[in-house]
Every structure is written in structure tokens, then in C-alpha cells.
Amino acid sequence: xxxxxxDPLAFEVFNEIGIINQLTSAAFxxxxxxxxxIAQFTVLNHFERxxxxxxxxxxxxxxxxxxRPTMTSTLSRMExxxxxxxxxxxxxxxxxxxxxxxxxxxMRSDCLKRLAEPMAEAEAVLPxxxxxxxxxLLREMREILDRLRD
Amino acid sequence: xxxxxxDPLAFEVFNEIGIINQLTSAAFxxxxxxxxxIAQFTVLNHFERxxxxxxxxxxxxxxxxxxRPTMTSTLSRMExxxxxxxxxxxxxxxxxxxxxxxxxxxMRSDCLKRLAEPMAEAEAVLPxxxxxxxxxLLREMREILDRLRD
DNA sequence: TGCATATAATTTGATATCAAACTATATAGT
DNA sequence: ACTATATAGTTTGATATCAAATTATATGCA
Numbered sequence: 063x064x065x066x067x068x069d070p071l072a073f074e075v076f077n078e079i080g081i082i083n084q085l086t087s088a089a090f091x092x093x094x095x096x097x098x099x100i101a102q103f104t105v106l107n108h109f110e111r112x113x114x115x116x117x118x119x120x121x122x123x124x125x126x127x128x129x130r131p132t133m134t135s136t137l138s139r140m141e142x143x144x145x146x147x148x149x150x151x152x153x154x155x156x157x158x159x160x161x162x163x164x165x166x167x168x169m170r171s172d173c174l175k176r177l178a179e180p181m182a183e184a185e186a187v188l189p190x191x192x193x194x195x196x197x198x199l200l201r202e203m204r205e206i207l208d209r210l211r212d
Numbered sequence: 213x214x215x216x217x218x219d220p221l222a223f224e225v226f227n228e229i230g231i232i233n234q235l236t237s238a239a240f241x242x243x244x245x246x247x248x249x250i251a252q253f254t255v256l257n258h259f260e261r262x263x264x265x266x267x268x269x270x271x272x273x274x275x276x277x278x279x280r281p282t283m284t285s286t287l288s289r290m291e292x293x294x295x296x297x298x299x300x301x302x303x304x305x306x307x308x309x310x311x312x313x314x315x316x317x318x319m320r321s322d323c324l325k326r327l328a329e330p331m332a333e334a335e336a337v338l339p340x341x342x343x344x345x346x347x348x349l350l351r352e353m354r355e356i357l358d359r360l361r362d
Numbered sequence: 363t364g365c366a367t368a369t370a371a372t373t374t375g376a377t378a379t380c381a382a383a384c385t386a387t388a389t390a391g392t
Numbered sequence: 393a394c395t396a397t398a399t400a401g402t403t404t405g406a407t408a409t410c411a412a413a414t415t416a417t418a419t420g421c422a
Contacts, residue, residue, distance in 0.1 A: 078351055078354050079350060082350065082357060083226075083229050083230055086357065087379095092380095100408090118371095155417050181223060185221070187360060188357075197228065206337050210333070249378075250378090278379070304387080305388080306400040
């Protein structure tokens with residue numbers, strides 16, 4: 063190894079996580095339909111996974127730990143391409159309500175199909191034992207960091 | 213839990229990794245000096261950690277697993293703000309050589325000082341045992357994914 | 363009622379990132 | 393030597409992301 067090893071343990075962990083995130087994001091983004099992005103897929107998937115019908119942009123931003131301006135911008139593009147519908151919240155004059163259109167639902171399932179291949183490839187090469195050991199550790203870590211934000 | 217759990221194991225793992233990456237990146241970015249970014253700090257840190265003097269943009273891009281256009285753009289900003297020097301490679305007419313200036317070295321150590329606080333906070337709340345278990349698993353995973361790219 | 367504060371969404375301006383296309387130089391094969 | 397291919401760097405145009413500032417609506421408190 064060429065690297066010095068005097069870094070805090072957490073730094074090394076964050077560093078590995080950053081690189082893995084970059085590699086996987088790039089691989090997944092590459093198979094999405096032209097114009098689609100991971101951020102947009104994530105929104106569509108969120109609705110389906112949780113069986114949601116309507117949600118405010120602020121709630122979505124908070125669910126993904128991104129800022130509201132970021133969500134505004136992503137939702138604008140999704141609305142423009144017909145993946146979601148956005149209406150005013152009748153109960154709160156400041157708020158809006160987002161819902162997924164039929165086109166959005168179809169897009170989500172298209173994406174899932176395309177993601178299956180790189181996902182299977184990853185599953186094939188990554189030792190299952192490692193994944194099983196890692197998942198609970200990552201979950202706990204994520205929950206702790208999450209609470210740190212409040 | 214409100215989520216369905218029929219996702220592939222690897223998908224869950226990548227999802228957790230993505231969220232952790234977002235949370236930690238945001239926290240670290242927040243303490244950097246005005247105008248500095250994690251990407252730029254990473255470049256400065258790379259030179260110091262490995263004791264490098266000169267390196268080509270392509271090598272740097274490959275070290276961080278980012279594309280060459282991305283590195284071009286980051287290095288341009290760093291050159292403009294005086295953190296690095298960029299010269300033509302005398303041995304290869306296509307290539308360039310990047311080196312860190314005195315200002316860049318000072319910036320790197322400033323950043324390290326500022327990063328110490330959130331890092332210590334993270335170390336304090338994250339169970340050390342978990343980190344120790346996770347690090348080798350993450351390293352192995354990263355290496356496997358890395359090889360998949362070639 | 364009215365003002366102060368909080369929250370929702372947006373706008374602006376910045377960086378990081380990518381893919382695709384382009385220019386220039388190097389290398390290899392005939 | 394020539395041509396084909398590969399590699400280094402850049403440019404262009406797009407999305408995601410953030411912080412800071414702005415606008416509009418809610419809520420709380422006096």
C-alpha cells in the first residue's frame with residue numbers, strides 16, 4: 063500500500079463509502095433511459111414503494127435528505143416531462159402536492175427492468191456474506207448520522 | 213417499517229451507502245473555507261497523503277474514479293484560485309502536469325483543521341466496533357466494483 | 363387584531379458531475 | 393513513411409446539488 067494510515071477510522075470509512083457511491087451511481091445512471099436520472103427515478107420509486115398518492119415537495123426533500131431548492135428543480139423537470147403532476151395544496155396556501163402520473167409509473171417500471179441487469183451483475187460478484195454483514199452496520203450508521211442532523 | 217423489503221440485498225446496501233454519503237458530504241462541505249469544496253480538498257489531500265509532487269490530470273481523474281472533463285473543470289478552478297500549478301508535460305505533448313502550490317498546501321492544512329471537529333463528532337457517536345467491522349468489508353467491496361469497471 | 367416568527371416554495375449563482383463531440387499528439391501496424 | 397487507432401485534454405450542454413436571498417402563507421403571542 064502506498065497510503066499512510068494515520069487517518070481517523072471514520073475518515074477511512076467515509077472515503078470508501080464515497081468511492082463506492084460514485085461507482086454504483088455511475089453504473090446505474092448509465093442504463094437509465096435517455097433523459098432519466100437517478101434522482102428522478104428515486105422520486106418515482108419512493109411513491110411506489112410506500113404506496114403513496116400525494117406528497118409535498120418539502121416532505122420529499124426531507125425523505126431524501128436533500129434541500130428544498132434541489133427538489134424544486136428536480137420536480138420541475140419531472141413535471142415538464144410529464145412524470146409527475148403538481149397541484150396547489152388546498153389545505154395550505156404555501157404548499158403543493160406532487161403525484162405520479164401514469165407515464166411516471168411506466169417509467170419507473172422501465173427503469174426497474176433496466177436496473178435489474180447491473181444489479182444482478184453486482185450481486186453476482188459481491189460476496190453475499192459481506193453484504194449481509196454490512197447492511198445492518200450501515201443501517202445503524204445511517205440512523206445515527208440522521209439523528210445528528212436534527 | 214413502512215417499506216416493502218423485496219429489494220435485492222445489494223440494492224439496500226447501495227441505498228444506505230448513498231444516504232450516508234450525502235449526509236457526510238454535506239456535513240464536511242459545510243465547515244470548509246468559503247469557496248472550497250470537497251472535490252478540491254480531495255485533490256490537495258491526495259498529493260500530500262501520497263507525497264506526490266507532479267501528476268497528470270488523467271491520473272488524478274482515474275485515482276478518484278471521475279471522468280477527465282470533471283477533473284479539467286475542478287483543476288481550472290484550483291489553478292485560478294492559485295491552489296495548483298499546471299504545466300505542459302515535457303515528455304508527452306498531449307499531457308499536462310499538476311502540482312500543489314504553497315497556497316494549496318496551506319489550504320489543505322486549514323481544511324484538515326476545520327474537518328477535525330465534525331470528524332471528532334462522528335467518531336464520538338459512531339460505535340468504533342461497527343467502524344472496525346465495516347472498513348474491511350467496504351474495502352473489499354470497493355475493490356471488486358473497481359475491477360468491474362475495467 | 364397585529365406583529366413577529368416560522369414554514370413552503372422559488373430564484374439566483376455557484377460547483378461537481380456526466381456523455382458526447384472535438385482537437386492534438388502518440389503509438390502501432392503495414 | 394502512412395494510416396489507423398489510442399490517449400490527453402477540452403468544450404458543450406445537461407442534471408444534481410448547495411447556500412443565500414426572496415415571496416407568500418401560517419401560526420403564535422401579546
